[in-house]
Amino acid sequence: xxxxxxxxTARLLDAARAAGAESADAxxxxxxxxxxxxxxxxxxxxxxxxxxxxxxxxxxxxxxANVSVSDAREASLLRMAERAVAMxxxxxxxxxxxxxxxxxxxxxxxxxxxxxxxxxxEPSAQALEEDARTAEAAARAVSGVxxxxxxxxxxxxxxxxxxxxxxxxxxxxxxxxxxxxxxxxGEGTGMERDYDHDSRIFQADLRDPTEIGRIxxxxxxxxxxxxxxxxxxxxxxxxxxIASSLIGHLLQATNGMMIARGSxxxxxALGKHVLPSxxxxxxxxxxxxxxxxxxxxxxxxxxxRRAIVEDxxxxxxxxxxxxxxxxxxxxxxxxxxxxxxxxxPSVSNIALTQGNSSRADLIAQMGTGLLVTSMIGSTxxxxxxxxxxxxxxxxxxxxxxxxxxxxxxVAGNLREMLMRIIPGNDAQPHLxxxxxxxxxxxxxxxxx
Numbered sequence: 001x002x003x004x005x006x007x008x009t010a011r012l013l014d015a016a017r018a019a020g021a022e023s024a025d026a027x028x029x030x031x032x033x034x035x036x037x038x039x040x041x042x043x044x045x046x047x048x049x050x051x052x053x054x055x056x057x058x059x060x061x062x063x064x065a066n067v068s069v070s071d072a073r074e075a076s077l078l079r080m081a082e083r084a085v086a087m088x089x090x091x092x093x094x095x096x097x098x099x100x101x102x103x104x105x106x107x108x109x110x111x112x113x114x115x116x117x118x119x120x121x122e123p124s125a126q127a128l129e130e131d132a133r134t135a136e137a138a139a140r141a142v143s144g145v146x147x148x149x150x151x152x153x154x155x156x157x158x159x160x161x162x163x164x165x166x167x168x169x170x171x172x173x174x175x176x177x178x179x180x181x182x183x184x185x186g187e188g189t190g191m192e193r194d195y196d197h198d199s200r201i202f203q204a205d206l207r208d209p210t211e212i213g214r215i216x217x218x219x220x221x222x223x224x225x226x227x228x229x230x231x232x233x234x235x236x237x238x239x240x241x242i243a244s245s246l247i248g249h250l251l252q253a254t255n256g257m258m259i260a261r262g263s264x265x266x267x268x269a270l271g272k273h274v275l276p277s278x279x280x281x282x283x284x285x286x287x288x289x290x291x292x293x294x295x296x297x298x299x300x301x302x303x304x305r306r307a308i309v310e311d312x313x314x315x316x317x318x319x320x321x322x323x324x325x326x327x328x329x330x331x332x333x334x335x336x337x338x339x340x341x342x343x344x345p346s347v348s349n350i351a352l353t354q355g356n357s358s359r360a361d362l363i364a365q366m367g368t369g370l371l372v373t374s375m376i377g378s379t380x381x382x383x384x385x386x387x388x389x390x391x392x393x394x395x396x397x398x399x400x401x402x403x404x405x406x407x408x409x410v411a412g413n414l415r416e417m418l419m420r421i422i423p424g425n426d427a428q429p430h431l432x433x434x435x436x437x438x439x440x441x442x443x444x445x446x447x448x
Contacts, residue, residue, distance in 0.1 A: 007236055036125060055304060146187055238438045274419070
């Protein structure tokens, strides 16, 4: 069932005003998703879902409340508005809550230039199943693979529309297409697994399922018969697949909500070096064909390119309107929200300055140490930045890969770690987080 989302959100705002709201904003999300799983060459699971979610936030003075439903009938919208206003009247006042002023709102809401939606025909379930079968067969053909844990293909599309009583109205469409495969080597307690996957907005950009399956199989076989490393201090190379998690810790620590609570290990770092002086972290929400791209944020403010870290120096926090008001700063147009709650600050597309060295160059440079290809668990102290994570990967001996490693822990302090990073040049430009492999010297490994 199709829905006219602009008309629906307009009706919802009218209902909110009639129920007694002084101001309000509404968001509607309609979408379709298809997921196909294959095991042993046989279709294991096929799912298709279609639906709509609607969220309404209302203000009565400085009191606010949020209500969400998945029923677009007129009677449901009226009850939704009445309940939201009743809840707001009972809520505590928030002096920082409120919509954007009209002169703050984005004027350009035409997202066609961002290429966020593939207009080609939705793939059939049979086509998705064939992709999953192909990936599974390619992984199984790799010598040493004993079984396939999963092979999947999927498709999704959604339409998002937002409107507010301050005059903002805008929306966009997104699509995505994905293939993944998880392969296993060994048997019993000696089983090791690894994966490969790809997700794109446009079907034409998607990698071949044969390649995805083959790489998953080769990675699983390479991890067979791992050992524990000797406990000590070594250089650690974070593979491109997981290096973005390090920058993710920095981004979390610069989120305005963490700063407002005083619970960030970077709370005193504004205007100071947090990375080596030749490195920057740039947010660019206008990159075409990238999942995090947007012309406006969840409060209707125009987004723009900004340097979160410039030449190693932290330039500012990531803020929505409410968090900015708490800190006495303007919003950075980083509000994000779903239908079930109010906005909160969140970054979109980011990129770390890349280096000149390939991953192979960094392996040769590190001499003896650990190449981390996967991580589990996380113990991060948000106040101090103390870092400890379970890791597995490969031992590097004399600049070459020697043998697989598992059951070890990598530990350090994020503030010190980030000041010593050496980036490679292997970042994938189509990802929302463009972060290459990262080498850090002098981390503690706990193993045997």
